[in-house]
Amino acid sequence: MPLDRLRDYRPDRTEPGDFDSFWDATLTQARDAATEPAFVRLDSDLVTVDVFDVTFSGYAGQPVKGWLLIPRHTDGPLPCVIDHIGYNGGRSLPHDWLAWSAAGYANLVMDVRGQGSKSGLVGATADPDPVGSPQVGGFLTRGINDPATYYYRRLYTDAVRAVDVMRAHPRVDPHRVFVAGGSQGGGVALAVAGLQPGLAGVMINVPFLCHIRRATEITDASPYSEITSYLQTHRTDVEQVFHTLSYFDGVNLAARANSPALFSVGLMDATCPPSTVFAAYNHYGAQDKEMVVWAYSGHEGGQAHQRAEMYRFARHH
Amino acid sequence: MPLDRLRDYRPDRTEPGDFDSFWDATLTQARDAATEPAFVRLDSDLVTVDVFDVTFSGYAGQPVKGWLLIPRHTDGPLPCVIDHIGYNGGRSLPHDWLAWSAAGYANLVMDVRGQGSKSGLVGATADPDPVGSPQVGGFLTRGINDPATYYYRRLYTDAVRAVDVMRAHPRVDPHRVFVAGGSQGGGVALAVAGLQPGLAGVMINVPFLCHIRRATEITDASPYSEITSYLQTHRTDVEQVFHTLSYFDGVNLAARANSPALFSVGLMDATCPPSTVFAAYNHYGAQDKEMVVWAYSGHEGGQAHQRAEMYRFARHH
Amino acid sequence: MPLDRLRDYRPDRTEPGDFDSFWDATLTQARDAATEPAFVRLDSDLVTVDVFDVTFSGYAGQPVKGWLLIPRHTDGPLPCVIDHIGYNGGRSLPHDWLAWSAAGYANLVMDVRGQGSKSGLVGATADPDPVGSPQVGGFLTRGINDPATYYYRRLYTDAVRAVDVMRAHPRVDPHRVFVAGGSQGGGVALAVAGLQPGLAGVMINVPFLCHIRRATEITDASPYSEITSYLQTHRTDVEQVFHTLSYFDGVNLAARANSPALFSVGLMDATCPPSTVFAAYNHYGAQDKEMVVWAYSGHEGGQAHQRAEMYRFARHH
Amino acid sequence: MPLDRLRDYRPDRTEPGDFDSFWDATLTQARDAATEPAFVRLDSDLVTVDVFDVTFSGYAGQPVKGWLLIPRHTDGPLPCVIDHIGYNGGRSLPHDWLAWSAAGYANLVMDVRGQGSKSGLVGATADPDPVGSPQVGGFLTRGINDPATYYYRRLYTDAVRAVDVMRAHPRVDPHRVFVAGGSQGGGVALAVAGLQPGLAGVMINVPFLCHIRRATEITDASPYSEITSYLQTHRTDVEQVFHTLSYFDGVNLAARANSPALFSVGLMDATCPPSTVFAAYNHYGAQDKEMVVWAYSGHEGGQAHQRAEMYRFARHH
C-alpha cells in the first residue's frame, strides 16, 4: 500500500460490547490486589544513575519485576518514562537501558512476564496463572481461547499498573509520566494509552498487535505467524480466536486513547506491516498525534534517529 | 559418525543421586491422586472399530485426554498398544489413528498436555500447573530451571499412568501392553520403559530427548534449538539446566529399562542426530533389543516400512 | 485475492476443438486393450480388512498396480472409494490407507505410474511408453510437446479405467463408486469426474492441474515450477505447451463433470493457489457441489477435519 | 578433507565381475546398430566457423544430435574436441560453443538425450527407451534398478560413439581426438576415457558421478540428492542401487583409462565434493595426468582460467 493510501487507511473496527467492562473489571481487580512496590537499591558499576531493582503488583496482584534508573545529581520530581520491551525480551541488566535517565528522566523498564529467554534479554518475572491450554510455542496464543485467560490481558494490566506505581513514586512528577516502546513494547504502550488516561505522552514505535486479523492475512513473519499456526490446527476456532483478540487489538485501544502520541513506522516492515500501524494511528483518539515515517526501514524503524525524535517529543510534552 | 562407530557409541552418563526417589515420589503422588478413568463411546463414521473418548488421571491427578480404539468383532482381552505423539501434536481425530486397531490391538492414543496447536494435530488437554517462569516458546524449556517444575515431569508421568489405566481395562490383556512412539513420542515411550516395568514391548522410533547435551552442541535444528536459545539468553544457568534435564534424559531412563525394545534410527536425521539415538540404545537395559537402521532416512525414519517392522515385533512379543 | 472475489472467480477457459474426440479415442483405445484385472489376496498383519494386490489395465492396456482394501465382516456390495495420490507418491504399503475401509467402504488405492520414488510413498508401476523427449525432471513436462505423448494422458486414463474396474468388482455396488484425492490426486479425481459420468460423488481436495497457465504466472512453488522451468528453456514453445495442457486442465474437465462434488481449498495454499482451485470449482458442471474453505491452511488443507467432511459427504451420496 | 590428504585419497573400489563384458556388449550392440551420421550445413550468422547440424547413432543405434563447428580458412585434418554438457543442459544454439573452433579445433558438441529443458540450454535429443520404472524427477535415477536400463548406460554409450564418429570424419585427424566436459560432462568424459582407448587427451573438470556412494553420504546438494531421495523411499533397494551404479562410477572407469588427462577441482565445490574428484583422479590409469586445483572455487571451477589450461594441454598433446 503506497504512503498516500496509508495516510488515509482507517479500516472498520470490530469491538465486543463488553470491551470497557471487561477492562474495568480487570484493572479494578488488579488494583484491589495491589500491595506496596519494592525499590531495592542495586550496587552497580554505574555512576551517573541510581539503579533500583523493582517489584510491583501487576495483574491480579502478581509480582512484576523491573529496573528503575534515576539520574544522580538531580533534585525533586522528575519526568518519568516507562519502557516496554519487544517480543521475547526481558529486563536484562540495568546498563542496557541508559538512554532515558541520561536525558534526565526517571526511567522504569518493566519486565515482561514469562518472556526473556530468547534474544539475549534475560527476564525475571513469571507468568504464574494456571492456564496451560494447548498453544503454539510463544506467548501470542497462550490462553487465546478466552479473553479472560489470554496472556496479553495480564501483560497489558501489568503495564497499566506500572503507571499507577510510578505516579506514586516520590521522585516522579505524576503529571509527566510517559509510556514508550517498540514492536510488542509499542503495542503495550498503545494499550496503556487506551486504558490509562492523562499520560504526558505515549511513544509508539513500529507497534505489534494492531489490526491483528489483517496482519495474519498479509504476513507470514514471526510472531504474527503464531496465530496463523494456531488457526491452521484449531481450524474450527477462527471466530472465537478473533473474538478474544478484539479485546486486545491496538485499533480498539487506540480509539479510546486521548494522550498525546508519537508513532513511528517503517515502510518496509514485514513483521508489523505498515497498514496495521496506520490503522491504529488513524483510529488513535487524540488530536495531538504525530507519525514519523521511515521510508526505507524495516522493523528496526528509525533506531537512534527515532530516539532523537522521542527526546524532542518528550521535551515538549 | 559412521555406522560402525555408532554401533559402539556408549558415552558416559551423568545422573543425579536422587533420580529414582524423584521419580518414585512423582509417580506415587500421581497414583494417589488418580480417579477412575472415563471411556465415553463416540459416534463415528468408523465401522471396523469402536472409538472411546478417554479421560484419565495423569500427573498429580490432572485430567489427560485420549482416544481408545478397539477392533470390532473381537472377544476377550486384546493386546494393547499405547501411542505417543510427536512434538507439537495432539490427539487430533480418531480416524487419524487406525493402524494398530486394524491389526487387532486395542489402541490408546494419549493426548499431549498443552500441545496440539501446530502441525495440524489438534490437542485437547491442558497443562494446568501454575509454572510460568520465563521460557522460550514451546515446551522444551517450560519450567526447566527446576526438575520439579519441568514440563516433561508431567508428560512422562501421564504416560506411565496410561499404562496403569490400560492394564486395568477389561478388554485389555495386562501382560501384553506395548508402548510406542516416534520423535517426542519415542522419547516418551523410552521414559515409560524406564519407569514402568513389565511391558510386553517398547517401540521407539527416532527418539527425541536422548543425550540432550550433545544434541544441543551438534544440531541447531528445532526443537533442540529451544534449549540452545534458552541458554544463549540465560547464560549463567547452563549447569542448572542440564541438572534438570538429567532427570529426563533418555540415556538415563534407558539404563533402567528391562522390557523388550525395538528402536529405529535415520542416519540422515538432523532433528534427532543418530549418535544421540545410539547413545540411548546402547545404554538400554534389556537384552532383547533391536535397532532398525534406515540409511537414507532423515527424521521421517522408516515410515510404512517401520510400521511393518513394528507389526512383526508386536506379533512376536 | 480475497475470499469474496474467489467465490465469483470464473475465468474464461481455452479449449481445443477436438478435446472430446481426443479423450474418446484415448479411452476407447484403453478399454479395447484391457484384460481382466487381477486381485491377489495379500497376507498381512491387518485383521479388520482384507487386502488385495491389484493389477489392472490402464492406458493402452498397460498394467497399473493398486491396493484394494475390503472391510471384513461385511456382506454384499459395498460403496467404493477410489483414492488418488499426491505428486511423487506411490501406493506404499496397504496399512498406509485404512481410512475408507474402516468406514465401511471398499477402497482402491491406485498407484501412480512412474512416480513413488520420493516423499516416502514407494511406487510399483512403470510408465513404459517410449517417449523420452527432453524434459525437466519430474512428470509435469514428460511428453509435454504433444497431447498424445503427455504423461497425464496416461495417468488420467488409468484413473478412468479404475472406475470401470471397480464397477465390475463383485463386492462393489456400481452405483456407489466415489473418486477422491488431494493435490495431484485431486486433479486426477477432477479429471475422472469430467471423463467418467455417473459417479456417486467426487472428493477433490486442494487440486493441482487447474487453471495451469495462471498458476505458472503467480506461483514459483514446485511442482508448477517444472512448467516454468521448461518454458524458460524451451522459450519458443510457450503456446504449444499450453495447447497440450488445455486437454488436461481441470477447468476444462470440470466443465464436463456432472457428478456431485465436494471440493476443499486452503486460502494460504502457495502450491495450488486458491484462485486456480476456485476457477475449477466455479466451472464445475454439477449443481450438487460444495466448497469447504480452510482459511488458515496451506496445501495441507483440512487434514483430519476434511476427512470428516468426506465421511459426511460420502454417507449422504 | 585438507588438500594434503586429498592428494593421497585413493579409496577402495567396488567393481562387479562382469563390468567389462557389460560394457563390451553394450558398445558392440551400439556399433552394430549404427548408421551413417548426417552433417547438415547450417545457415548461421557466424563467419569464422562452419556449423553443421549433426545426427549420429548412439546407444542401440538411437539418433543423437549435436553441433559440429569447423573453423573456416583451414585445410586438411584438424584436431578435434568433443564437448560434453553439464546436468540438465542441451546443445542450445551453435553460437554458445565458440571456444574450441576459435582455437583451431574441429568441435563436436554432443547433445544430452532427454536433457536440455532447464538451465537455459535447450536440448533436441530424445531418450526413447521404454523404461519408465518409478524414479525421482531428473535423470540420475532413471532406470536405476538395473544396469541394463540405467540412463547413463545410454548416455555414456552415445559419448563413446561420438568418438567413433569424429574419428571417421574427413576433416578430423583421428589421432588427435580429445574429449572434454565439466560436471556431468566431466563424468561423461571420464567414462569415455575408460571405454575408448587411444584418445589424444581427456579434459575432466569438476566431474560428477565419481565415488558416488560417498557423495550421497556427504552432500545433500542436487543432483546427487536425487539418489538420496530415491533411497529414502526405496528403502530396501540400497544395495541393488549401488550395484547398478558400480558400472557407471568414475572411479571404476578411471582405473581402465590410459589416455593423457587434465583434471580440475574446486576445493569449495559442494556439488561434486573434492574427495570424490580426487578418488577418480588417484585411480586414473594413465601416467600422463595432471590435476589443477582451484582453492577458492566451488562447482564453477576455474572458468576462463581453466579454459586457458585446457588450451595449453590440448596444444601439447
Next chain:
Amino acid sequence: MPLDRLRDYRPDRTEPGDFDSFWDATLTQARDAATEPAFVRLDSDLVTVDVFDVTFSGYAGQPVKGWLLIPRHTDGPLPCVIDHIGYNGGRSLPHDWLAWSAAGYANLVMDVRGQGSKSGLVGATADPDPVGSPQVGGFLTRGINDPATYYYRRLYTDAVRAVDVMRAHPRVDPHRVFVAGGSQGGGVALAVAGLQPGLAGVMINVPFLCHIRRATEITDASPYSEITSYLQTHRTDVEQVFHTLSYFDGVNLAARANSPALFSVGLMDATCPPSTVFAAYNHYGAQDKEMVVWAYSGHEGGQAHQRAEMYRFARHH
C-alpha cells in the same frame, strides 16, 4: 503488472534542470584529458581472431582496459560492437567473448572500473578517484551523496569514450558502431545511447539502473538493495540520493536517445523488474525500437535466443 499494462507503462520522469550541462561538462573534460589509446596485440591460443589488449582514456582521462577482438581473414572497415558487462564482472580473458567477432564484427569488451572481483570475471581497471565517503559495499552507493562523485558518472563516461575510440580505429567503420550489454551492461548501453548520438544501434538486455526509485520500492534483490540499505542507514538523505540518481537514471537517458534500439525483458525478472525496463523503453526517444519479451525468463533473459535476436538486429542496422 501484466504485459498489457507494461506495454503502456510510461511513468513521469524527474529530471534536474542541469542534466544536460552536467553531462556536457563531464564529457568535455574527459575528451580534453584523453590521450591516444593503446592496442597491444596479444599472443593467444585463438586462431580465428586477433586479440588486442586495450588501454584508453575514460573519465577524466583515467586509463580503462578492454579487449579488442577482430576476426581474421577480413579486410577493410568492419562494423563494431562495444560490449558492456554485468554487475561485479570484469573483462576476464579474451576467449570469454567470442560471439561478436565470430559473426564478423570488431568487438571491444570494455572493462568495468573497480569491478571484476566477484562472479568469476576478473577485472583489471582501477577506479582511482579519491572519493571514499561512507558507502554500502558494492558500487551502487559509491559517492552517491553528490552527482559529481557518483561512481556511475565515471563508468558512463568511460563507455561514451569507448565509442569515440572505436570510431577512430582504422579497422572500424565509424558509421556502424553498436553498443550492447545486459543488466548493468544494459544500463550502460542505454546511457551511451542517451549521451552519444549517431550509433548504428543499441542492444539493451534486462537493463539495470532504470526507474531506480520504483525499483528500490518493489524489489529487495541485489544489487538495487544496496541503495535500500544505504537509505535505511542514511535515513535523512533520501531526497539527496534520488537527486543524484536522477542524473543517471535510464528513463532520463532514454528520453534523449535517438539511435535504433533492441530491448529485451524477462517477465519473471526479480533483479531488474519488468516495469522498470518498460519505463525506460517507453520513454526511449527513437522511433526505430523493438522490445523482445521473454515470458518465462528471469534476469537471465533470452540467453542464446536473445543473442540470435541481436545478430538479426545488427545485420539489419
Next chain:
Amino acid sequence: MPLDRLRDYRPDRTEPGDFDSFWDATLTQARDAATEPAFVRLDSDLVTVDVFDVTFSGYAGQPVKGWLLIPRHTDGPLPCVIDHIGYNGGRSLPHDWLAWSAAGYANLVMDVRGQGSKSGLVGATADPDPVGSPQVGGFLTRGINDPATYYYRRLYTDAVRAVDVMRAHPRVDPHRVFVAGGSQGGGVALAVAGLQPGLAGVMINVPFLCHIRRATEITDASPYSEITSYLQTHRTDVEQVFHTLSYFDGVNLAARANSPALFSVGLMDATCPPSTVFAAYNHYGAQDKEMVVWAYSGHEGGQAHQRAEMYRFARHH
C-alpha cells in the same frame, strides 16, 4: 573443535620479515602528519554526560570523526575507554554509546572510515585514499593486492592514533586508557594492543580478522566471505593476498601485545569461528589475560553479561 582443544589451539603463524618496519613507518608517517584534534561541544538532550564532536588526525593525517562522552559532575583526569565499532557500522548518534560514560569513564567512540552505511549506524568519515583497484563490495578486499594500500592499514592506524589523542586530552588519565570493541571492533582493539604499548587494558570481544586464512577455509559467512569471493575470481593472487593479510592478522598482532587483556568468545559463533579467536588469544603476548567463554552464544557473544565482565575488568586495571 571442542573447548578442551580450543584452549590449547596455538597454530603456527606466518609473518613477513618487515612486519615491524612496515608498521613503524606507517605510524611515524601518521604522527608526523597529525594536527591538533578538535573537540566541539554538542548541544544534546543528554544531561548526565557532556558530548563532543571529535575530529582528529588518523592515517596519513586524514581526518577521523568520533564522539567523546564525559560524565558530568566529575573532576580531574578520568580513565578512558576507546570504543571500536563492528563491520559496516559508523559512529551513529551519541546517545547510542552511553555505557562507559555512565560507569565513570571518558569514552571516545571512533568512527570507521568509509563505513557506516549499513546496519543502521551511520558514519561520517571518508576513506579518501585514491586506491580503487578492483574489489569485492565491502572493505575487506579494498586495496588488498598490496599491504601499502590495504584498507585496514588505514583503519588500524586511525585506532592507534586515537590512543595518542586521548592520552593527551586534559580530562583523561594517560595511564588509564583502555581500548575495546567487538567483532571488527575487537580486531581493531587487538591491533592497537599490538601496535601501541602501555595500555591499561584491552577488551576484545568475538574478534574478527584473526587467523584469517583458516577463517576463509572454514566459514562461508559474511564478511570473511568477501575474501573468499575475491580469491574465487582473482584465482592467481591467493598467495599475494595472504601476504598482504599477514600484516594485519590478529595472531601476528597478538604476539606483539603486552597490555592486560580480556577476551570473549561465543562457541557457536559462525561469523568469527572460535578456533580463530583462540588462535589469537593463545598467541597474545601478555601474562595478564583472560578468556570469557559463552558456550551457547553465537557472534552476539555475552551482550549485557559481557558488558558486566568489562566493567569488572576495567575497574581492576
